Amino acid sequence: xxxxxxxxxxxxxxxxxxxxxxxxxxxxxxxxxxxxxxxxxxxxxxxxxxxxxxxxxxxxxxxxxxxxxxxxxxxxxxxxxxxxxxxxxxxxxxxxxxxxxxxxxxxxxxxxxxxxxxxxxxxxxxxxxxxxxxxxxxxxxxxxxxxxxxxxxxxxxxxxxxxxxxxxxxxxxxxxxxxxxxxxxxxxxxxxxxxxxxxxxxxxxxxxxxxxxxxxxxxxxxxxxxxxxxxxxxxxxxxxxxxxxxxxxxxxxxxxxxxxxxxxxxxxxxxxxxxxxxxxxxxxxxxxxxxxxxxxxxxxxxxxxxxxxxxxxxxxxxxxxxxxx
Amino acid sequence: xxxxxxxxxxxxxxxxxxxxxxxxxxxxxxxxxxxxxxxxxxxxxxxxxxxxxxxxxxxxxxxxxxxxxxxxxxxxxxxxxxxxxxxxxxxxxxxxxxxxxxxxxxxxxxxxxxxxxxxxxxxxxxxxxxxxxxxxxxxxxxxxxxxxxxxxxxxxxxxxxxxxxxxxxxxxxxxxxxxxxxxxxxxxxxxxxxxxxxxxxxxxxxxxxxxxxxxxxxxxxxxxxxxxxxxxxxxxxxxxxxxxxxxxxxxxxxxxxx
Numbered sequence: 407x408x409x410x411x412x413x414x415x416x417x418x419x420x421x422x423x424x425x426x427x428x429x430x431x432x433x434x435x436x437x438x439x440x441x442x443x444x445x446x447x448x449x450x451x452x453x454x455x456x457x458x459x460x461x462x463x464x465x466x467x468x469x470x471x472x473x474x475x476x477x478x479x480x481x482x483x484x485x486x487x488x489x490x491x492x493x494x495x496x497x498x499x500x501x502x503x504x505x506x507x508x509x510x511x512x513x514x515x516x517x518x519x520x521x522x523x524x525x526x527x528x529x530x531x532x533x534x535x536x537x538x539x540x541x542x543x544x545x546x547x548x549x550x551x552x553x554x555x556x557x558x559x560x561x562x563x564x565x566x567x568x569x570x571x572x573x574x575x576x577x578x579x580x581x582x583x584x585x586x587x588x589x590x591x592x593x594x595x596x597x598x599x600x601x602x603x604x605x606x607x608x609x610x611x612x613x614x615x616x617x618x619x620x621x622x623x624x625x626x627x628x629x630x631x632x633x634x635x636x637x638x639x640x641x642x643x644x645x646x647x648x649x650x651x652x653x654x655x656x657x658x659x660x661x662x663x664x665x666x667x668x669x670x671x672x673x674x675x676x677x678x679x680x681x682x683x684x685x686x687x688x689x690x691x692x693x694x695x696x697x698x699x700x701x702x703x704x705x706x707x708x709x710x711x712x713x714x715x716x717x718x719x720x721x722x723x724x725x726x727x728x729x730x731x
Numbered sequence: 732x733x734x735x736x737x738x739x740x741x742x743x744x745x746x747x748x749x750x751x752x753x754x755x756x757x758x759x760x761x762x763x764x765x766x767x768x769x770x771x772x773x774x775x776x777x778x779x780x781x782x783x784x785x786x787x788x789x790x791x792x793x794x795x796x797x798x799x800x801x802x803x804x805x806x807x808x809x810x811x812x813x814x815x816x817x818x819x820x821x822x823x824x825x826x827x828x829x830x831x832x833x834x835x836x837x838x839x840x841x842x843x844x845x846x847x848x849x850x851x852x853x854x855x856x857x858x859x860x861x862x863x864x865x866x867x868x869x870x871x872x873x874x875x876x877x878x879x880x881x882x883x884x885x886x887x888x889x890x891x892x893x894x895x896x897x898x899x900x901x902x903x904x905x906x907x908x909x910x911x912x913x914x915x916x917x918x919x920x921x922x923x924x925x926x927x928x929x930x931x932x933x934x935x936x937x938x939x940x941x942x943x944x945x946x947x948x949x950x951x952x953x954x955x956x957x958x959x960x961x962x963x964x965x966x967x968x969x970x971x972x973x974x975x976x977x978x979x980x981x982x983x984x985x986x987x988x989x
Contacts, residue, residue, distance in 0.1 A: 416902070477906070479871065480880060504900050507859075508883035511836065511871035520952035521836065523866045536956060542770075543862045545761040546958050554952040591880035591910045594896070598904035606902060610989065634989060645920070652886065652920040653900065658757050658862055659781045659920065667988040678757045684961050688986045690978065691967070701967050706981060710972025722976030726983065 409435040410495035411444045412486050412513075413458060413466075414505055418449045422568065423501050423607055425461050427561050429569040430528070431499045432462025437531045438497070443467065444575065445489040447482055448474045452577050459575030461568065466575045467493075469583065476596075477505050480588035483512035489580070490517055490556070502560035503606070510560040519556040526565045526664070526685070543658040544681035563607050564664050605654060608637035611665045611686075613656060615641040617672020617693060617712055621649035626716045627671060633723040639663070641673045657682035672712045675700020692716070743797035745890070747790040748850070750843055750857035750869065751803050751818055752780040752833070753811035757862065767957045770863075779814055782858025784821075784925040786918035789888055790856055791822045791926065800824040802852070806833045806842045812941070819936035820928035826939065831946035836868030838949045843869070844876035845947045852913060854895065859884045859917035870917035881915040882908060888922055 411431040413424045428444060435442040444463040446455055448470065455466045469485050486509065490498050498517065500510040502524045514521035522537035526547070530536040534551050537559055541548035552559075605611065612631040614624060624638075631638045638654060645655035656663050658678040668686035672693060673679060680703050683689065691704040694711045701707045708715050737743050755761070756776040764771045779787070790801045803818040805811050806829040815826045829842040847855060855874075860867035867883060874881030886905060887898035893912040898905045900919055910916075928936070970978050982989045 421902075479883070480875075483875065504884055504902060507867050508871050508881065511840075511868040511883075512875040514837070514868075515840075515872055515875040518950075518952075521866075521868060522953070523836075523868055534956075540865055541863065541958060542755070542761045543757075543865055544961075545759075546763070546960050548864075548955050549957045549959075551954050551956050552952070553954065588880075591882070591908050591914070593906055593908050595907040596901070596904065597907070598901065600903075602903055604902035655920060662865075667982065667986070677760070681757075688982070688988045689964070690982070701969075703964060704967045705964060705986065706978060707967045707969050708972050708975055708978065709969065710975070715972050715975045718972075718975035719978060722979040725976070726979045726989075730983075 407438070407440045408493050408495050409438065409440060409442045409497045409499065410490050410493050411442065411463070411499045412509070413444050413446045414501055414503060415446065415448055415450050418451070420450070420454060421607060423503060423563040425568040426563065426566045427499055427501050428458055428461040428463055430561050430566040432569070432571065433528055434497055434499070434531075435462070441465070443489075443493045443495070445469065445486055447485055455577045456574050459573040460570050462571050462573070463575040466577045467580045468577055469580050471581070471583070476593040478588060478591060479508040479512055480591070481583065481585060483509050483516060484585050484588060485583050486513050487516035488583070496556055498556070498558045500558065500560045502562045506560050510558055514558040517556045517558065518554065519558045520552040520554040521558040522550045522552060523560045525559050525561050528566070529559070540662065540685065542681070544662050544684045562664060564609065564666070603635065603637040605637045605639055605656070606661060606663060608663070609665050610634050610636035610667045611639050611663060611669070612636045613639035613641070613668065613670045613673060614644065615670065615673030616643050624650070626720065630716060630720055630723065633720065633727060636667070636669075641679050670700060671716060673700060674698045675703060743799055745794055745797065745799035746852050747794065747799065747801045748847060748852040748855045749783065749787045749790050749801055749803045749818075749823065750855065751783040751787065751805050751814065752858070752861040752863070753777050753805060753807050753814040754780045754861055754863045757781065761960065763958045767959060768955070770958070777814055779817055780858050780861045781925070782860060782918055785920065785922050786856035786858055787818055787821060787823065788926045789918060789923035792923055793890055802827060804829070804843055804846060806831060806839045806946070808832055815941060816936050817928065819939045819941070820932040821926050822932060824939070826941040828941060828943050829946050830943050834951070835953055836864070836866045836872055837952060840869045840872030840876060841949045842946055844873050846944065847873065847877060853893070854913050855915045857915070857917055859919045867917065870915045874915040877913070877915075879913050879915065880910050882910065883917045884919045885916040886919050886921045888916060
């Protein structure tokens with residue numbers, strides 16, 4: 407019996423969501439009175455792997471073959487499920503990242519496991535094992551009982567705190583993989599904006615809507631985001647009009663996010679938009695229409711013209727940063 | 732020049748399967764009945780899952796002007812037939828309904844994989860997730876059950892011969908992958924614009940084939956015990972636009988988010 411976490415890396419580096427997932431795994435392992443193992447695929451340094459012990463891992467299986475430099479859902483799922491079998495894992499945890507979304511369903515099939523995708527808090531473990539996830543695109547939560555012996559759970563980013571417990575993990579090299587038939591899907595090119603904060607992982611998000619009147623007015627949104635260290639987002643009409651890329655669209659048919667701060671400028675707050683952002687911890691709405699429905703779902707609001715309010719916020723942020731650095 | 736798969740007469744005969752879910756309209760206010768264990772469908776308008784509409788639109792673009800076919804498949808009871816007919820009105824060639832309630836992702840994926848095994852599609856498209864369960868499980872599960880490659884969140888899809896080039900969504904960018912037939916892809920925004928059925932489509936949809944198949948048996952691995960809805964937030968704290976800067980202080984000292 408054990409808990410197994412897949413620690414996803416991006417170009418050999420771990421992101422915060424991995425530490426969240428291992429902390430989450432440690433808490434589940436404690437509830438089940440068992441150990442936590444981690445499996446890593448691709449090129450991560452032994453120092454970084456051993457450091458995962460800090461979050462509660464006792465053992466790290468390192469499948470560090472050059473062949474696994476690029477993401478491959480079939481091969482990776484095979485490695486993870488082999489690791490789950492050798493570790494005798496009854497709970498397998500995977501980040502609900504874009505890669506995780508392609509992996510976790512495959513791992514569940516391989517292990518004949520039940521699968522809850524997008525968990526948002528620790529499972530309730532008693533006579534039954536119940537996982538809480540989002541449902542109806544942020545409009546509801548589902549409590550799913552996982553009934554099989556082996557369970558796969560994917561955890562949403564920003565849903566669990568990183569907890570350092572101290573310790574170093576034992577790193578074990580594994581070469582369990584042979585399936586060359588899994589390399590049909592080939593990565594040709596990776597295009598990544600390195601200077602921007604990725605929206606699904608972001609703790610702070612500044613978002614703009616139609617109230618900004620045109621793409622040429624996004625400079626102030628970006629400036630505010632830069633000052634905050636926030637990611638930028640937008641509403642559906644904005645991405646539909648190609649003012650901003652689809653990858654920035656948050657809402658029912660875009661990305662669902664749960665940052666600590668969601669600051670919405672010029673977004674009225676249609677039910678579809680609220681669905682994607684309602685699990686944000688703090689919501690700020692800036693809109694010139696006092697009747698905008700978004701104010702009812704906000705923690706703080708400013709009724710005013712974005713073109714007057716945002717420059718004042720930028721000023722205040724600059725002062726704030728100067729005072730707190 | 733397109734070099735798509737052709738038949739003996741030189742006509743392109745690509746065969747695509749598109750999976751569609753029957754989901755509450757995006758404007759629906761969600762409520763539950765029977766001790767919060769069941770979705771309250773009373774008075775709710777159902778639609779084709781928006782991501783599935785994107786998948787359908789792209790499939791139709793790919794077969795346009797060819798002898799290719801687009802089959803839509805839905806796992807659902809008879810109440811989903813108007814949604815399936817709408818997909819036929821938009822332009823799908825024919826349809827299959829697997830006659831069973833879509834219990835969970837594994838159940839749905841198993842039904843679709845069972846049909847796909849019989850029918851030899853060149854590739855399978857679905858939406859990246861349904862807007863009701865949001866699991867995003869079905870595309871990769873179908874692929875795993877069939878032992879074929881997949882891209883769960885595909886922003887762009889083009890075909891050359893029997894190979895697709897797909898933009899896979901990644902954090903902060905995209906990964907361009909090459910993937911041979913057969914494969915499964917989950918459509919995301921940007922792949923195509925949803926199509927609206929025209930009058931001719933609506934008329935012809937009535938007579939297009941809609942085959943009903945019985946479900947295969949699937950082990951019950953999980954069950955939704957209950958639902959709840961987010962707690963309403965407290966009263967909004969309004970800040971005067973003249974003192975907008977005050978907000979920054981509140982976010983720091985009161986909300987503690989910066």
